[in-house]
Amino acid sequence: MIFQSSSVGHNAEFAIEEEENIIREEGAFAEGGHDDSSLQNSGESTSKRSSKNRNLDVYQMAEVMYNASKMIEAEFANSTKMMVAEFASSTKLLIAAETDRLKKKEKLMQELLKISGIDVIQKFKAAKKIAHNKNLMVLFFGASC
Secondary structure: OOOOOOOHHHHHHHHHHHHHHHHHHHHHHHOOOOOHHHHHHHHHHHHHHHHHHHHHHHHHHHHHHHHHHHHHHHHHHHHHHHHHHHHHHHHHHHHHHHHHHHHHHHHHHHHHHHOOOOOHHHHHHHHHHHHOOHHHHHHHHHHHO
16 A cells, blocks of 8 residues: 655644544534434534544554654664674674784794794694683784794
8 A cells, every 4th residue: 555645744633623523513412502403414424524534544544654664664774784884894803803813823833833942742732822812822922023
C-alpha cells in the first residue's frame, strides 16, 4: 500500500476538529437536545461521520506507521553503513597488528640465531617464550637496537 506524503499535521487538525464535532453532537444528544425525528437523522448522520472518522483514523494510523517504518529503515541503513565502516577499519588495524607481530617473530628468530654460546633448542625455547609475551618482545627489540 503506497501512501501519499501529505502533511500529517493537516490530517491531525482535521481529525481533531471532527472529533470535537462528534463530542458536541453526543453532548447535545445526552442533554436531550434532539427530538425523536432529529434523533433518527442525527443518528444516521453521526453514524456516517463516526464511520468516516474511523476510516480516517485508520488511514492516519497506517500513514504514521508507514512513515515510522521508513524512518526506521533509513536509520537501520545508516547504522549498517557505519558498522561496516567500523568493521573495515578494525579489520585493517587487526591485520596491520598481526602483520607487525609476525614480522617481529621472524626478526626475533633471526636475532636469536646470531647469538653464540647457546644451542638451537635453547634459541627456539627463548623465541617461543619471548614471542608469546608482548612485554618481552618490546624489551627484546628495545635491547637489541
